[in-house]
Amino acid sequence: xxxxxxxxxxxxxxxxxxxxxxxxxxxxxxxxxxxxxxxxxxxxxxxxxxxxxxxxxxxxxxxxxxxxxxxxxxxxxxxxxxxxxxxxxxxxxxxxxxxxxxxxxxxxxxxxxxxxxxxxxxxxxxxxxxxxxxxxxxxxxxxxxxxxxxxxxxxxxxxxxxxxxxxxxxxxxxxxxxxxxxxxxxxxxxxxxxxxxxxxxxxxxxxxxxxxxxxxxxxxxxxxxxxxxxxxxxxxxxxxxxxxxxxxxxxxxxxxxxxxxxxx
Numbered sequence: 001x002x003x004x005x006x007x008x009x010x011x012x013x014x015x016x017x018x019x020x021x022x023x024x025x026x027x028x029x030x031x032x033x034x035x036x037x038x039x040x041x042x043x044x045x046x047x048x049x050x051x052x053x054x055x056x057x058x059x060x061x062x063x064x065x066x067x068x069x070x071x072x073x074x075x076x077x078x079x080x081x082x083x084x085x086x087x088x089x090x091x092x093x094x095x096x097x098x099x100x101x102x103x104x105x106x107x108x109x110x111x112x113x114x115x116x117x118x119x120x121x122x123x124x125x126x127x128x129x130x131x132x133x134x135x136x137x138x139x140x141x142x143x144x145x146x147x148x149x150x151x152x153x154x155x156x157x158x159x160x161x162x163x164x165x166x167x168x169x170x171x172x173x174x175x176x177x178x179x180x181x182x183x184x185x186x187x188x189x190x191x192x193x194x195x196x197x198x199x200x201x202x203x204x205x206x207x208x209x210x211x212x213x214x215x216x217x218x219x220x221x222x223x224x225x226x227x228x229x230x231x232x233x234x235x236x237x238x239x240x241x242x243x244x245x246x247x248x249x250x251x252x253x254x255x256x257x258x259x260x261x262x263x264x
Contacts, residue, residue, distance in 0.1 A: 016053070019043075019045060019049065019053055020053050020056060020057065022045075023043060023045075023050065023053045023054060023057065024057060024062060024063070024074075024078065026038075026042050026043060027039070027057075027063055027072050027073065027074060028074050028078070030073075032071070033066055033072060034072050034073070035070060035071050035072075036050055036051065036054070036070075039054070039072075054072055057072075058072075058075070060077060061075045061076055061077030061078075061140075062074070062075045062078045063075045064076070064140035073140065073141075073142055074121070074140070074142070076122075076123055076124075076139045076140045091112075091114060091123075091216075091224060091255075091259060092124055093262055094255050094258035094261075094262055095112040095124070095227065096112075096124065096126075097254075097258075098112075098227060098251035098254055098255050099111070099112055099124060099126040099227070101251060102126070102227065102229060102247060102248065103126040103127060103128040103129075104128070104129075105247055106128055106229055106244055106247070107130040108133075108134075108229050108230065108231040108235065109125060109128055109133055109134055109229065109230050109231070110126045110227065110228065110229050110230075111124065111125050111137055111150055111227070111228045111229075111230065112124045112216075112225060112227055113150040113151065113154070113225050113226050113228065114224060114225035115145070115223060115224060115225055116142065117169075118144060118145055118165075118170050119142045119143065119145060120142065120147075120148070120150060120226070121140070121141070122137050122141050122142075122150075123139065123225075124139060125137065125138060125139050130231070132232055134211075134230040134231060134232060136148070136205060136206045136209040136211065136230050137150075137230065143178075143205075144170040144173055144178065144181075145166050145170070146166075146170075146181065146186055146189070147174075147178055147205060148205055148211060148213070148228070149199050149200065149201040149210075149211030149212050149213035149226075149228040149229075149230065150211070150225070150226035150227070150228035151213070151226070152189055152199035152201060152213060153193060153213030153214050153215045153226040153228065154213075154223055154226050155186075155190060156189070156190045156193035156199060157217070157223045158223055163190065167183075178205075180204050185204075196245070197214070197245070197249065198212055198213060198214045198245040198248060198249065199211075199212065199214075199228075200212055200241065201213070202233075203233055208232055209230055209231075209232065209233070210230065210231060210232070210233045211230040212228060212229050212244050213226045213227070213228035213229075213248070214226060214228070214245065214248040214249050214252045215252065216252045216255050216256060217252075217256055218256065218259055219256065219259065219260050224259075226252075227251055227252050227255065228248070229244050
């Protein structure tokens with residue numbers, strides 16, 4: 001069985017540190033999720049050693065586990081560290097206040113996700129006060145760009161050459177694991193998101209879980225991530241979609257200004 005207990009004792013010694021980084025790099029190279037078997041095969045390490053190293057990564061937030069598929073992907077600690085600037089701050093520092101405001105305003109769950117190449121990774125999930133919450137998207141989860149409101153907001157904000165590259169890179173994965181996200185869907189939703197200035201996910205990934213997303217850019221105009229709000233479908237009428245989209249746009253601009261402060 002490949003379901004790990006993150007409380008397993010950590011390996012010790014400099015060699016174990018080297019091996020942990022080796023395993024982390026292998027996990028990062030498999031965005032669909034790395035299995036214990038694949039890590040053992042590619043690392044040359046024994047199965048018990050891989051178990052213990054991954055347990056250490058889980059315990060420290062550098063890896064997350066998909067229990068259903070028994071695979072591992074890069075965790076929020078690694079994503080935040082990778083995006084931390086030279087003065088010790090990360091984009092999440094610029095976004096956290098906006099997430100709190102959005103969840104207070106809406107009562108629903110808000111998210112900050114960052115672009116990782118052709119993928120999107122969730123860095124933070126801020127719960128609102130409404131008692132019925134969507135279970136879509138948890139911290140550390142990664143999806144192809146375009147799968148989910150934040151991921152679609154990022155994709156639609158890219159220029160067409162970048163979109164074409166992303167779609168080519170993700171084509172096989174989308175066909176295997178995200179069958180409702182067809183090429184026709186992407187064409188339609190990218191155009192719609194560009195026209196509106198925000199994206200809408202009408203429960204395609206998780207039934208009854210809708211989302212709205214707005215891209216976040218840095219001061220040079222490069223897309224770094226997205227703010228999004230997810231709620232059950234009954235809470236996202238057309239009028240409320242427009243209301244929340246405007247709030248997201250305001251906060252996305254605020255995050256861009258804060259990024260200027262932490263990355264002078």
